[in-house]
Amino acid sequence: MGGVQNELSSQQQIELLKEQLAQAQKLTALGELVSTTTHEFNNILMTIINYAKLGMRHRDNATREKAFDKILAASNRAAKITNSVLGMARSRGTDREPTDLTKLIENTLVLLEREMNKYRVRVEKLLKPVPEAMVNGNQIQQVLLNLLINARQAMPNGGRLLIKLDHRPEENMVELVVRDYGSGIPAEKLPHIFESFYTTKKGPDASGKGGTGLGLSMCRDIIEAHRGRIRVDSTVGKGTAFTLRLPTATPKAATPAIAPAAIQIGIPGQTPVNS
Numbered sequence: 001m002g003g004v005q006n007e008l009s010s011q012q013q014i015e016l017l018k019e020q021l022a023q024a025q026k027l028t029a030l031g032e033l034v035s036t037t038t039h040e041f042n043n044i045l046m047t048i049i050n051y052a053k054l055g056m057r058h059r060d061n062a063t064r065e066k067a068f069d070k071i072l073a074a075s076n077r078a079a080k081i082t083n084s085v086l087g088m089a090r091s092r093g094t095d096r097e098p099t100d101l102t103k104l105i106e107n108t109l110v111l112l113e114r115e116m117n118k119y120r121v122r123v124e125k126l127l128k129p130v131p132e133a134m135v136n137g138n139q140i141q142q143v144l145l146n147l148l149i150n151a152r153q154a155m156p157n158g159g160r161l162l163i164k165l166d167h168r169p170e171e172n173m174v175e176l177v178v179r180d181y182g183s184g185i186p187a188e189k190l191p192h193i194f195e196s197f198y199t200t201k202k203g204p205d206a207s208g209k210g211g212t213g214l215g216l217s218m219c220r221d222i223i224e225a226h227r228g229r230i231r232v233d234s235t236v237g238k239g240t241a242f243t244l245r246l247p248t249a250t251p252k253a254a255t256p257a258i259a260p261a262a263i264q265i266g267i268p269g270q271t272p273v274n275s
C-alpha cells in the first residue's frame, strides 16, 4: 500500500520537475535574448557616444560629417533591433501564425551581427523564396539563436556559417539549414546532444553564452511542438549541419488543383462580381 503511494508521488514529482524544467528553459531562452539585445544596444550606444564626442572635439566639416554618418548608421541599427524586439514581444504567447521565415532570419542576424564579426564568423545566406510557415515566430527565433550561437562557438577561430532556406512542396514543409565548418561532433556524443543539461562547454564564453546544456533540448521541444523535425549531420573536423523542417501555412497552395474560373480570375479576398 505504502509502496504504491510512494510510486504515485514519485511519478507526480517527475511531472512537477518536468514542468519546472520547461519553465526554466523558457527563462533561459528569454535570458539569452535579453543578454544578446542588451549587449548589442550597449555597443551601439558606445559608438554613438564616441562619435558625438569626436564631432564636438573636431569642428572641421570632414570629421563632423563622418561622425554624423556613423551616428546615423548606429541609430538605424538600434531602431532595427527595437523593431525586432517589439515583434518578439507581440508574439510572446505560443500561438502559431503564418510567418515569413526570411524576415525572421534577417531579424535574428541583426541581433548577432556584431558578435559574428567579433569572432570572425562569415555568415552566408542562401534563402530561396518559400511560402509562409505556420509557426510561433518568437519560439523559432529562439531555436535559430541557439543554433547560430552553437555554430559560432564551434568555430573559435572564425569561419563560414551557412544559412539555407528551401521549400519542400511534396511534404508541405519549409526547410531551414544552419551549417558550420567548425569542430564537428564525435559519433559517440551525437546521441546525447539533445539531452537536457548535456554540454561539453566549460561554462559561458567571453560573450557570456553557452554551457548550460539546455539549448538543443529546448530546440527539440519547440520543433516537436510544431510537428516539425530537427536533424543533425556532423563530421569531426569538417563541421555540423542542423536541418529544421516546419509546416507551411497553406499546405494546399503548393499543388494547385484546377480551380473554378471565378476563383482563378478573382482578386484574392474579393468576391467575384457576376456580370
Ligand SMILES: Nc1ncnc2c1ncn2[C@@H]1O[C@H](COP(=O)(O)OP(=O)(O)OP(=O)(O)O)[C@@H](O)[C@H]1O
Residues within 6 Å of the ligand: 146, 150, 151, 154, 180, 182, 183, 184, 185, 193, 194, 198, 199, 200, 201, 209, 210, 211, 212, 213, 214, 215, 216, 217, 240
Ligand atoms: N554546431 C555545433 N558544433 C559542435 N558541437 C555542437 C554544436 N551544437 C551543439 N554541439 C554540442 O552539443 C552540446 C549541447 O548543445 P546545447 O546547445 O544543448 O548546449 P550548450 O551550447 O553546451 O549550452 P547552452 O544551453 O548554453 O546552449 C554542446 O555542448 C556541444 O558539445
Ligand SMILES: [Mg+2]
Residues within 6 Å of the ligand: 146, 149, 150, 210, 211, 215, 216
Ligand atoms: Mg547552445
